[in-house]
Amino acid sequence: MSIESLHESPLQAAHLAAGARLIDFAGWNMPVQYAGILPEHRAVRAGCGMFDISHMGQLFVSGNEADAWLNRQLTNDVAALAPGMAHYTFILNEHGGFIDDLLLYRLTDERFLLLVNASKVTEDEGALKSTLQDGLELRNASDAYAGLAIQGPDTTHIARAVWPGGPGLPQRNGVITLPMPHGDAFVCRTGYTGEDGFEIFLPNEDAQTLWEQLIASGVTPCGLGARDTLRLEMGYPLNGSDLSDTRTPLEAGLSFFVSMNKPSFVGKDALVAQTSQGVNERLAGLVMTSKGPPLRAGYAVHDGETKVGTLTSGCLSPSLGHGIGMAYLPGDLAKPSRELEVVIRDRRFPVTTVKKPFYRPPST
Numbered sequence: 001m002s003i004e005s006l007h008e009s010p011l012q013a014a015h016l017a018a019g020a021r022l023i024d025f026a027g028w029n030m031p032v033q034y035a036g037i038l039p040e041h042r043a044v045r046a047g048c049g050m051f052d053i054s055h056m057g058q059l060f061v062s063g064n065e066a067d068a069w070l071n072r073q074l075t076n077d078v079a080a081l082a083p084g085m086a087h088y089t090f091i092l093n094e095h096g097g098f099i100d101d102l103l104l105y106r107l108t109d110e111r112f113l114l115l116v117n118a119s120k121v122t123e124d125e126g127a128l129k130s131t132l133q134d135g136l137e138l139r140n141a142s143d144a145y146a147g148l149a150i151q152g153p154d155t156t157h158i159a160r161a162v163w164p165g166g167p168g169l170p171q172r173n174g175v176i177t178l179p180m181p182h183g184d185a186f187v188c189r190t191g192y193t194g195e196d197g198f199e200i201f202l203p204n205e206d207a208q209t210l211w212e213q214l215i216a217s218g219v220t221p222c223g224l225g226a227r228d229t230l231r232l233e234m235g236y237p238l239n240g241s242d243l244s245d246t247r248t249p250l251e252a253g254l255s256f257f258v259s260m261n262k263p264s265f266v267g268k269d270a271l272v273a274q275t276s277q278g279v280n281e282r283l284a285g286l287v288m289t290s291k292g293p294p295l296r297a298g299y300a301v302h303d304g305e306t307k308v309g310t311l312t313s314g315c316l317s318p319s320l321g322h323g324i325g326m327a328y329l330p331g332d333l334a335k336p337s338r339e340l341e342v343v344i345r346d347r348r349f350p351v352t353t354v355k356k357p358f359y360r361p362p363s364t
Contacts, residue, residue, distance in 0.1 A: 009054040010146040010204040014211050018221050026118035028055040031223040041229050041318040043220035044193055045361070048152035050211075050219045051227055057121035058145050058201060059114040059128070063136035066110050073128060073266060074104060075249065077259040081106045086173050086190055088257050090249060091124055092267030096274060097245040098252075100124050101237070103190055105175045113175075113186060115201075117239045146207035150219060151197030151230075153361075158217045159198055162210075169198070180206045192227065194234040194361050229315050232324060235285055235356025241297055242283060242312045242326055250274055251328065252283045253356075282334040283312070285356040286342070288323035292349040295325035300343040301351070308333055311342065317358060324358045325351075 006029040009015070015022065020031035031052065033040060043049040061070060071078040076089035083106050091099040100120040105113040116124045125140050132138055150158065159169055163178075170176045170189040178185045178200075185202035202210065215221065228238070237243050237252060249258050250271060258271065288295060295314030300307050314325030325342070333340065336355045341348040 007055070009052050010207045011052050011054065011211055014208060015052065015221075018215075020221070020223060023224070025224055026055060028118060030055055031221070033223040033225045034221045037223070037225035037229060038318050040220060040222040040226035044152045044195055044222060044226065044230055045319060046153070048150055048154040048158050048219045049222040049226065050214055051149040051151070051222050051224075053147035053149050053199065054145070054207070055118040056147055057114075057116040057118060057124070057140070057142040059116060059121075059125060060111065060139045060141055061114065061128075061136060062111040062139075064110060065133075066112060066136055067106075069131075069133055069136055070104070070112060071262060072264055073131065075258040075265055075267070076104070077262060078104065078106075078112075080259075083108050084170070084174055084176065086175055086188060088190075090254075090257065091127055092249075092265075092270075093245055094267060094270065095245075096248040096250075096267040096270030098239065098243040098247060098249075099127055099245065101239055101243055101254075103188070105186065105188060107175065107177070107186070113201075115188075115199075119240060144204060145201045146204050147199060147201045148207070148210060148214070149191065149197060149199045150214060151191055151193045151195045153195060154218075155195070155197045158214070158219060161217055162213050172196075178202075182206050192236060193230040194236075194357065194359070195230075228313075229318055232313050232315050232326075233317050233319055233357065233359035235326070235358060237283070237326070238313060247283075247328070248274060248279075250279050251281055281309075281328040281330050283326055284329045284334040285354045285358060286311070286325045286327060286340070286351040287320075287354050287358065288342075289339075289350045289352050292323065292347075293344050295323040295342060295351075296344075297325075299325075301327045301329065302341045302343060302348065303333060303338075308340070319359045323349075323351075326356075329353070 074089040086105040103115040182203040182205040188199040191197040294316035301309040309327040338353040
């Protein structure tokens with residue numbers, strides 16, 4: 001895709017002024033780094049970093065019995081979600097494969113916000129609209145909202161300084177509505193780094209002012225490079241890499257976010273069958289046990305002379321100082337403490353399977 005055809009964040013000018021290097025990410029011209037992946041990663045682990053997440057999509061669902069309808073579309077139990085709270089959930093296809101992984105925020109009894117991946121906005125909207133029942137409204141407001149994520153142990157202190165005397169900050173997995181000059185913002189407390197933090201989705205017209213306030217408060221701007229190393233240290237999957245339409249939540253180790261006790265949801269029959277038959281492969285964590293090049297997606301995983309899998313994600317962990325990655329592996333090979341090898345440029349390097357997450361922040 002040419003640069004001219006890429007979507008631009010409302011914060012494009014701010015990124016350029018801050019010296020960001022921009023790349024094509026899911027059809028958006030987004031910053032991959034500013035000062036560098038390592039200092040940005042460390043800023044989040046030790047202080048506070050800020051990410052532009054304006055590329056993510058916002059779908060609003062409202063109306064009588066919106067919760068019951070959403071419960072049939074999504075895997076997690078919507079009925080258990082109280083107003084002002086959020087949870088992680090999935091849209092699946094009929095074969096139990098991932099269409100998208102997303103966060104569902106219950107704003108009120110009958111109004112919901114779905115925060116979806118940038119590359120899946122159109123597909124998600126189409127899948128949901130195909131079953132939309134009378135009396136419900138599904139509104140794609142993605143073009144109207146910018147998004148900022150501030151993450152790190154200093155986040156709460158900084159947020160209170162930016163909004164002195166304002167509303168109380170949401171609890172973990174909570175969401176509050178915050179009035180802004182050009183409309184309401186939604187302040188959420190979820191995150192994708194393993195650190196405490198907030199996501200703020202606000203009208204495009206208000207994004208630049210908030211960005212400048214946060215920068216002035218000492219927040220470090222961070223790009224997609226640090227976002228990837230941070231989420232991988234936590235073992236969080238990336239849609240399109242670790243999750244795909246041919247992989248199920250049971251294979252990905254995400255069954256906790258699937259409520260099999262619900263009467264029905266899209267893909268349930270396939271998951272029931274897979275539970276009965278057994279899962280052939282599971283997403284496992286791998287760590288390098290000797291010095292070598294960083295792990296990267298696409299590298300082959302071997303058990304002796306037999307190829308047993310392919311890395312879906314990989315990096316050199318800035319916090320741990322060695323390579324980490326994930327791959328779907330068969331049977332017992334996916335269990336912790338199995339010794340395998342990764343092939344990098346025709347050379348083999350030893351790796352060991354481990355339980356995720358790879359890294360645990362000191363506060364946890």
